[in-house]
Amino acid sequence: MNLNERIKEERERLGYSQTAFAALAEASKHSQINWEKGVGAPTASVLAAWAPHGVDVLYILTGQRQAHSGVALTPRQAALLDNYEHTSEEGKKIIEGAAFAAAQSAAPVKGGAKRAA
Numbered sequence: 001m002n003l004n005e006r007i008k009e010e011r012e013r014l015g016y017s018q019t020a021f022a023a024l025a026e027a028s029k030h031s032q033i034n035w036e037k038g039v040g041a042p043t044a045s046v047l048a049a050w051a052p053h054g055v056d057v058l059y060i061l062t063g064q065r066q067a068h069s070g071v072a073l074t075p076r077q078a079a080l081l082d083n084y085e086h087t088s089e090e091g092k093k094i095i096e097g098a099a100f101a102a103a104q105s106a107a108p109v110k111g112g113a114k115r116a117a
Contacts, residue, residue, distance in 0.1 A: 004038035006060045011036075014054055025049035 001009070011021040011032075022032035025046040034040050042050075047057045058066045084095050 001063060002038065003041060003060065004036050006063065007042070008036040010050075010055050010060055021050075024053050 011018070014021075016024070018032040018036070019029045022029050025042070026049070027042070027046060031040075031042075035042050047055075047060065051057050056066050058064060080095075084092060087095065
């Protein structure tokens with residue numbers, strides 16, 4: 001699958017029309033049609049504008065899905081995940097336990113607390 005096919009796939013996965021998807025990046029429907037046909041490619045600023053809307057920019061560019069595809073992480077969430085990924089197994093257990101305990105003591109939230117496997 002090539003770049004233009006992945007652009008269309010991401011747009012459809014997120015449920016956007018060509019017009020609405022282009023508008024996220026302040027582009028025209030004509031530009032969107034061309035990108036999906038392989039006539040030209042979106043700029044870095046277009047990709048950056050799509051990212052907060054759940055577009056997996058890494059997938060569009062490389063064909064490889066991000067670990068949290070479809071979910072735009074805040075800087076705090078990204079930092080927490082980075083810390084988790086770069087710690088020892090013991091550190092991971094501590095982080096998981098702290099997150100579970102904090103979620104249990106908080107008001108009910110959509111999805112609820114989940115203990116790590």
